Amino acid sequence: MAMLMPKRKHLFTPYGSSAFYDEMFDSHGNVRFPYGEVFHRFSNMGIEELNKRNHLMQSHMVTQGITFTLNSDNLGDTSLERTIPFDMIPRIITSDEWALLERGLKQRVQALNTFIWDVYHEQNILKDDIIPRKMIITNPYFRPEMIGLDIPNRAYIPMSGIDIIRSETGEFYVLEDNLRTPSGLSYVYKNRSLMTNLFPELFFDYQVRDIDQGLNALLSGLRSLAPNAKPDPLVVLLTPGIHNSAYYDHTFLAQEMGIELVEGRDMTVIDQKVYLKSMQGLRQVDVIYSRIDDDFLDPLVFNPNSLLGVPGLMHAYRAGNVALANAPGTGVADDKAVYAFVPDMIRYYLNEEPILKNVPTYILSRPHEKEYVLTRLSQMVVKERSLSGGYGMLIGPSASDQELKTFAAKIKENPERYIAQPTIKLSCSPSLTDSIASPRHIDLRAFVFMGEETHVIPGGLTRVALKQGSLVVNSSQGGGTKDTWIV
Amino acid sequence: MMNRFAQLLFWTGRYMERAENHARLIDVNYHMRHEIRGNQYDQDYVWEKLVAAVEDVSSFKSNHSIANERNALHFLTFESSNSNSIYSLIQQTRSNIRTLRQLLPGELWETVNSFYLWLKDQDVHQMMLQSPYMFYQRIREWVLLFNGAADSMMTREQEWHFIQAGKYLERTENTARILHNISANLSNDNNYSQEQNNYHRMIVLLKSVGGYEAFRKFHANDVTFAKVLEFLLFNPGFPRSIHFALTSLESYLKVIKQEDYDYTLLSVKAILDGLNDRHSGHGGSDLLHDLLQSCNQLGYSISKTFFQEEIVGA
Numbered sequence: 001m002a003m004l005m006p007k008r009k010h011l012f013t014p015y016g017s018s019a020f021y022d023e024m025f026d027s028h029g030n031v032r033f034p035y036g037e038v039f040h041r042f043s044n045m046g047i048e049e050l051n052k053r054n055h056l057m058q059s060h061m062v063t064q065g066i067t068f069t070l071n072s073d074n075l076g077d078t079s080l081e082r083t084i085p086f087d088m089i090p091r092i093i094t095s096d097e098w099a100l101l102e103r104g105l106k107q108r109v110q111a112l113n114t115f116i117w118d119v120y121h122e123q124n125i126l127k128d129d130i131i132p133r134k135m136i137i138t139n140p141y142f143r144p145e146m147i148g149l150d151i152p153n154r155a156y157i158p159m160s161g162i163d164i165i166r167s168e169t170g171e172f173y174v175l176e177d178n179l180r181t182p183s184g185l186s187y188v189y190k191n192r193s194l195m196t197n198l199f200p201e202l203f204f205d206y207q208v209r210d211i212d213q214g215l216n217a218l219l220s221g222l223r224s225l226a227p228n229a230k231p232d233p234l235v236v237l238l239t240p241g242i243h244n245s246a247y248y249d250h251t252f253l254a255q256e257m258g259i260e261l262v263e264g265r266d267m268t269v270i271d272q273k274v275y276l277k278s279m280q281g282l283r284q285v286d287v288i289y290s291r292i293d294d295d296f297l298d299p300l301v302f303n304p305n306s307l308l309g310v311p312g313l314m315h316a317y318r319a320g321n322v323a324l325a326n327a328p329g330t331g332v333a334d335d336k337a338v339y340a341f342v343p344d345m346i347r348y349y350l351n352e353e354p355i356l357k358n359v360p361t362y363i364l365s366r367p368h369e370k371e372y373v374l375t376r377l378s379q380m381v382v383k384e385r386s387l388s389g390g391y392g393m394l395i396g397p398s399a400s401d402q403e404l405k406t407f408a409a410k411i412k413e414n415p416e417r418y419i420a421q422p423t424i425k426l427s428c429s430p431s432l433t434d435s436i437a438s439p440r441h442i443d444l445r446a447f448v449f450m451g452e453e454t455h456v457i458p459g460g461l462t463r464v465a466l467k468q469g470s471l472v473v474n475s476s477q478g479g480g481t482k483d484t485w486i487v
Numbered sequence: 488m489m490n491r492f493a494q495l496l497f498w499t500g501r502y503m504e505r506a507e508n509h510a511r512l513i514d515v516n517y518h519m520r521h522e523i524r525g526n527q528y529d530q531d532y533v534w535e536k537l538v539a540a541v542e543d544v545s546s547f548k549s550n551h552s553i554a555n556e557r558n559a560l561h562f563l564t565f566e567s568s569n570s571n572s573i574y575s576l577i578q579q580t581r582s583n584i585r586t587l588r589q590l591l592p593g594e595l596w597e598t599v600n601s602f603y604l605w606l607k608d609q610d611v612h613q614m615m616l617q618s619p620y621m622f623y624q625r626i627r628e629w630v631l632l633f634n635g636a637a638d639s640m641m642t643r644e645q646e647w648h649f650i651q652a653g654k655y656l657e658r659t660e661n662t663a664r665i666l667h668n669i670s671a672n673l674s675n676d677n678n679y680s681q682e683q684n685n686y687h688r689m690i691v692l693l694k695s696v697g698g699y700e701a702f703r704k705f706h707a708n709d710v711t712f713a714k715v716l717e718f719l720l721f722n723p724g725f726p727r728s729i730h731f732a733l734t735s736l737e738s739y740l741k742v743i744k745q746e747d748y749d750y751t752l753l754s755v756k757a758i759l760d761g762l763n764d765r766h767s768g769h770g771g772s773d774l775l776h777d778l779l780q781s782c783n784q785l786g787y788s789i790s791k792t793f794f795q796e797e798i799v800g801a
Contacts, residue, residue, distance in 0.1 A: 278490070
């Protein structure tokens with residue numbers, strides 16, 4: 001049902017309002033107040049000019065190599081390098097909304113961090129039966145090696161990425177916590193620099209909150225982890241290498257923070273200390289910002305076939321001679337079933353009411369919840385607990401009968417592996433598609449850094465599901481991104 | 488810096504220099520082909536010799552039954568299975584710089600990435616339809632852009648020294664190889680021994696190493712092999728002479744490792760002295776053959792000295 005408003009010119013004319021919450025237009029088709037200038041600038045610009053800037057932006061991204069790599073065995077095959085589609089219409093969050101989000105995020109991350117400490121020490125939350133013990137100790141990301149280990153500042157998750165959505169009522173919900181190696185931070189910065197170059201005039205209209213201090217906060221957080229409070233620690237970023245899909249993210253962060261980008265083979269462990277092999281000899285490494293999965297960190301302790309890690313690293317870590325960010329074993333808290341208990345954690349550890357809501361979540365190992373979900377599978381989103389990146393998911397409303405059947409069978413066979421949520425109607429935002437603006441679903445990945453203080457990057461990465469009607473925003477599944485403004 | 492990075496930087500310098508040398512060599516030969524008289528067989532023979540000048544002929548022959556112009560240009564420029572084609576060199580450089588991104592100015596990555604993205608969309612048919620001259624000119628301009636960006640943006644630290652060392656070792660080897668080839672051909676090819684063709688060959692030789700204009704300044708019309716050889720070996724001011732390239736190489740190696748390091752292993756001076764002594768005796772292809780061997784040894788000892796991980800206790 002297209003609502004034609006006389007003041008909507010060109011670009012936004014065919015924009016149909018819908019059952020979803022739209023970030024730019026209210027239910028009457030009026031432009032929401034923070035978007036006023038964006039609406040006018042884009043409307044008046046003309047489609048030709050927009051296409052020109054779009055083209056400029058594309059070629060800019062290609063020459064700068066702002067790409068991610070699809071998984072492939074064929075090394076060096078550049079045809080698998082993709083730019084993440086960038087949508088030029090920004091997403092705006094007002095500072096009032098943001099104040100709430102920021103408080104809620106800090107609260108949530110603090111509770112999660114305390115939970116991880118508790119799980120690996122006193123396990124009070126399990127003793128008090130707030131969270132089922134079995135759900136934790138049978139979790140594939142539970143690391144017995146971490147039990148009883150005291151780590152610097154008790155900082156398990158110096159960097160986390162919390163995914164947030166807005167429902168049809170306009171309320172924010174947390175959809176997912178990413179506490180292991182969340183990626184995408186570089187795009188927050190690249191998106192902002194693309195926008196300031198392409199639309200400088202918009203930045204005269206708006207006082208967009210600055211994001212520049214964010215990486216400094218991350219670096220300070222990492223440096224503060226150095227064992228024995230060493231004044232000038234050697235901090236490195238450990239990457240799986242050039243063929244990893246997030247390699248651009250790694251180079252960007254290493255370059256911006258001025259830390260060394262290293263692979264496992266560049267380091268060696270001697271007498272429980274980690275050293276970087278360099279032409280000047282060996283230099284002791286104090287802090288490792290790791291972008292490889294726990295499983296591959298140390299072949300002596302975890303996956304013995306790993307070529308990515310450093311043999312002996314866990315011994316050095318346990319001896320307190322090197323810090324790891326994020327700590328191994330944090331995956332126990334971003335499991336999709338444990339997610340359902342985060343509001344309880346907040347109440348339990350902080351004695352506060354959760355500021356941000358969770359999406360209702362059904363734990364399928366509970367028989368009555370499983371039955372409930374199986375009878376309405378076509379209305380549900382089902383996720384495999386330990387997977388991320390949009391893999392292993394069922395989206396009920398868009399699934400075929402066959403897919404529904406297959407998933408029902410999987411759930412019956414291993415109910416404890418899955419969780420289900422009602423299909424959330426993610427909010428929409430106008431996206432440039434074929435020279436017109438069309439509504440597309442979006443979410444927000446917020447980045448939280450825990451150091452001596454907790455810092456949230458103002459805004460974060462808005463992800464867009466570019467296919468019409470699609471609810472999957474992950475870049476590995478063809479999603480795009482937008483610059484995100486706090487005004 | 489890590490040894491792994493040092494090696495990538497060194498090879499980045501080599502590959503870029505090699506791409507430029509190949510582009511110049513191919514271009515010059517392509518445009519001289521009309522001036523060398525002969526039937527089709529002779530013409531094709533010329534192409535085979537061009538391939539021989541930069542590459543192992545046997546790998547070319549195993550891929551192409553006929554050494555004609557199009558095959559040769561494709562093999563030297565675009566063939567991805569030929570690790571020394573211009574395409575492969577640039578692809579390898581891009582991959583190196585992608586790994587080194589955080590150590591180098593953004594301009595270097597963007598230059599090499601754009602170069603690669605442009606080159607990967609070209610092919611031999613398109614190039615022949617348009618203008619080979621413009622094409623190879625463009626290749627050389629990309630390399631000049633890279634060198635210029637490096638010169639004006641890079642801090643003079645290890646990263647810079649390694650790229651430069653690679654560049655000058657490659658240049659030494661390139662000039663030596665071309666000289667060696669031409670001098671071998673001169674003594675073999677009796678049917679091309681006329682004065683006229685000889686003059687052309689010297690011009691081709693000079694142009695192949697980018698020394699035509701510079702040579703004119705020093706030697707005017709005295710275009711003999713002896714003069715050209717002396718110029719390309721010993722001229723201290725011409726940046727592509729053996730003397731200049733080796734001296735530069737040595738200066739970069741010296742800053743890379745300043746402490747207690749025995750430079751006789753990287754015997755640049757010995758090579759230069761040897762050249763000087765023997766040149767006064769006789770300037771044949773033996774001398775050039777030995778020079779090529781010395782370049783190989785130099786490359787080997789550099790890699791042994793700088794790129795092997797040190798196993799040192801803490």
